[in-house]
Amino acid sequence: MDTKIEKKKGIRPKHIAIVSAVLLFLYFIGYIAFSDSxxxxxxxxxxxxxxxxxxxxFNDYISISGLVQPISTVYLDAYEGGRVLEILIEEGSMVKEGDVILKLENRELYGQILNSETNLAIKQNDLRQTQINFESKRIGGQKSLLESEFQLKKAKRKFEQYKALYTDELIAGEEFLQAEESYELAQKNHEVNKFQVKQDSLLSTGSIKDLVKDLARMKQTLGMAYERIENLNVKAPIDGQLGMLDAEIGKQIGRGQSIAQVNVLTDFKIESTVDEHYTDRIKKGLTGTFERGDISFGITLKKVYPEVREGKFKIDMVFSGEKPNNIRTGQNYYIKLQLGAPTxxxxxxxxxxxxxxxxxxxxxxxxxxxxxxxxxxxxxxxxxxxxxxxxxxxxxxxxxxxxxxxxxxxxxxxxx
The missing domain is CATH 2.40.420.20 (conserved putative lor/sdh protein from methanococcus maripaludis s2 fold)
Structure with a gap:
């Protein structure tokens, strides 16, 4: 007969092992879930x-910094090169159109004008001499023509007389033939003289016309040279304020070199740059405001420049109403440029x-x-x-x- 073995009560080693495994598994899950370093x-x-x-x-606007500039600027370049001889108007002064700002000196240009004047005088003398020669030759030709006409009349009269006498057999045939030949020679001589006078007249007239044209061109060239001399006086092209004058007494200025600029102060504009992120949203006609002395002023976007440099593009704005009383070129304004209506x-x-x-x-x-x-x-x-x-x-x-x-x-x- 088998004996019944009773199970021992209490925690055994295998139970500890199972519990430890479960706890380790739960810790691992918690570590993954909550402690992922x-x-x-x-x-x-x-x-x-x-x-x-x-x-x-949401107020759809951007804040930008704007620089006050003249409404327009006219750049002044040297029409002629030369050395600065005298500065008559200083930078920052107000000028009127035509005011002489500075004077240049160009000795090479003076020499060119002197040569042009000399050549013109020579050409004028040539024209006068040609006219004198033509008149003398014309008078000589007229005299020769009169003489040949006179000889023709004499020869004709003699021929007609001898012809009648020869018909009546009152003179010899030889005398008649001599009279006839003399008459024919006089006719030919007269025709030659007429042709020569006509050709001389045409030739002289053509020569004079050519000389007159040359003389006119030389006068025109000399006139342009005088204008170049006048361009040595650098003048203001428009009313405004003289700025950026780059000239000193004795400094050499090259032809076409920028000398100064004239700022038109009848109005002002505000220049600014905008991040290229807003390229599609910045359009002509947008409005904005800025504060100056607790007063709000309005502006309107007038021009958007297409070129992007270093991630920014340039815009021009103008005042849409009153302007600050103390506005000056170079002032900075902080502008709120409205891109759309609030939403x-x-x-x-x-x-x-x-x-x-x-x-x-x-x-x-x-x-x-x-x-x-x-x-x-x-x-x-x-x-x-x-x-x-x-x-x-x-x-x-x-x-x-x-x-x-x-x-x-x-x-x-x-x-x-």
Whole structure:
């Protein structure tokens, strides 16, 4: 008969082993779930900037710094090169159109004009001498023509007399033939003289015309040379204020070199640059305001320059109403340029986090305030104070808006 063996009560070694394995497994799961050192970082809460999202009106504007400039500027270049002989008007002075600002000296140009004057005098003398020679030759030709005409009449009369006498057989045939030949010679001689006088007249007239044309061209050239001399007096092209005068007594100025500029002060404009991020939104006709002495002044965008340099493009704005009383060229104004009408939106205060994430994600603080987790967001427009939140956040949520560079790739921040 078998004997019944009673089981021993209490904790045995195998029970301890099982419990230990279970606890180790649970610890491992908890470690993975809550203590992943690769995605969690402890940070000091006091060193962070934490902002709260709000539902409010979003004012679609940008703040830019503008520089006051004259409404237009006329640049003054040297028509002729030369050495600065005298400065008559100093930089900053008001000028009238035609005022002589400075005088230049150009000895080479003086020599060219002297040669032109000499050549003109020679050409004038040649013309006078040609005219005298032509007149003398014309008179000589007329005398020769008169003489040949006289001889022709004599020869004709003698021929007709001898012809009648020969018909009546009162003279010999030889005498008649001599009279006839003399008459024919006189006719030919007269024709030759007429042809020569005509040709001489045409030739002389053509020569005189050519000389007159040459003389006119030389006078025109000399006149242009005199204008070049006059251009040594550098004059104001328009009424305004003389600026950027780059000249000193004795300095050599090259032809076409920029000397100065005349600023037209009948009105002013404001020049500024805008980040290329706003290229598609900046258009002619936009309005803005700036404060000066507790007074608000309006401006209108007049011109947008297409060229982008170093990530910025240039714009010109003009006053749409009153201007400050003490406005001066070179003053800086801080302008709010309105890009659109205010709209209702979820707003997040601006912060340095945007440079780290590009607005793709943020760290959202848990309601307990003990930690923050990474969350994807979508940011729309922005102004100098707020970002417009389109997706990813709710009103009243808290977001870390300070710089994220020290957080690396952490998905969770433990706030101490």
């Amino acid at each position: 690769g995605s969690t970082l402890k940070v000091e809460k006091d060193k962070l900037t934490i902002s709260t999202t709000v539902q409010d009106k 209702e939106a979820l707003l997040l205060p601006r912060g340095a986090f945007f440079q780290s994430t590009g607005g793709q994600w943020v760290y959202v603080v848990h309601s307990t305030g003990e930690f923050a987790v990474k969350r994807s967001v979508k940011i729309g427009k922005q102004n100098p104070k707020y970002y417009e939140i389109l997706e990813g956040l709710q009103e009243g949520e808290q977001v870390i808006t300070s710089d994220y560079d020290a957080f690396g790739e952490s998905d969770k921040l433990l706030l101490k």
